[in-house]
Amino acid sequence: MHELSLAQSLLEQLLELAGKHQAARVTRVVVTLGPFSGIVQDSFAFGFNILKAERPATRDAVLDMETPDPEYICLECNKVALIPFPRQSERLDLARHGLAARKCPWCGSNRLSPQGGTELILNQVEME
Amino acid sequence: MCDTCGCQLHEHHHHDPKVVEVNQSLLAANVQQAMSNRQHIEKMGAVAINLISSPGSGKTTLLERTIEAMRDTVRIGVIEGDIETERDAERIRAKGVPAVQLTTGGACHLDAPLVHGGLHVLEHFAKGAGYDLIFIENVGNLVCPATFDLGEHIRVVLLSVPEGSDKPAKYPATFKGADLVLLTKVDLLPYFDFSMEEVRKEAGLLKPDLELMALSATSGEGFDAWLSFLDRRLNR
């Protein structure tokens, strides 16, 4: 929902880091967007790529996004379930086949409670 | 001009690639500002409460009734967050309490830098008198506000009866972040298929020690418990 303002604050962090390390430009950025952070990868990349062009120091920065598989606890059988997060493009296909609801791989229940996964982290920056 | 990249900055930059491990939250700037807001609020002697809910769950009405009950004994200030309009701040001012309206210009949540500005305005309104209790009414939204610490001491999430008792299960991050869940509009329980038990159960799974209260601003039911909760949390 607020991908654009998050991309803006990432770019501010990059400019500050580039200044601190006396680098002229940022070439690559690695971020982790938690699966329950509410941030959609495609929207975040869209905002980042528009805003990065405003400054020469970030113009060529390539954005690498990592989203770990979401972890759930099944409320029926109490087991931990790691279920791969569908990409934006796969969601409609899943819905079409009635498979949008995530199910516990152990007992088939859909009563899954998300664990953690709200992190938004700037991991690594390459600059020169 | 530099041959490698064509830039004009020849003297003071170099082209050796450098990899820096940062491992810093993307919200670092907000987190820092929130910490300084909290200090600012404490210096004023106040306790701050961040009210989060979907649009229309009864945040402003709760504030109106709370102010009526407490204004003679507690110095209250209110920061109102909305995308547009001054309406909520006007409703609060009509109760005789200073209110700052922050409009986000489209953003779906308040953040700490915005609230920082609001605190300074509120301080100006007090003319040196100070506050005991500062309410921050967030933008009506059950998703985004959960991510942004504003510098509050207590986070209250409101859930009104017409919204349905499945909301904690559907918006886990928001309810997990709450210090208190307030079920509002309980005068409407007879007309809705709302299960108090479901809320209690789902909220308990998210956070076992989550405090839960139910009230109605219309009938006044449950209000005493809310007022004494506030009273216990004041710095007096």
Ligand SMILES: Nc1nc2c(ncn2[C@@H]2O[C@H](COP(=O)(O)OP(=O)(O)OP(=O)(O)O)[C@@H](O)[C@H]2O)c(=O)[nH]1
């Ligand atoms: N029946 C009933 N209605 C209520 C109660 N509290 C609030 N309302 C009504 O709910 C509607 C919305 O109330 P507000 O207090 O404006 O809600 P809000 O959460 O501040 O709304 P936004 O700021 O737009 O997000 C109004 O019509 C209120 O009169 C209650 O306890 N019982």
Ligand SMILES: [Mg+2]
């Ligand atoms: Mg309101």
Ligand SMILES: [Zn+2]
């Ligand atoms: Zn299971």
Ligand SMILES: [Zn+2]
């Ligand atoms: Zn150069």
Ligand SMILES: [Zn+2]
């Ligand atoms: Zn938002």
Ligand SMILES: [Zn+2]
């Ligand atoms: Zn200040």
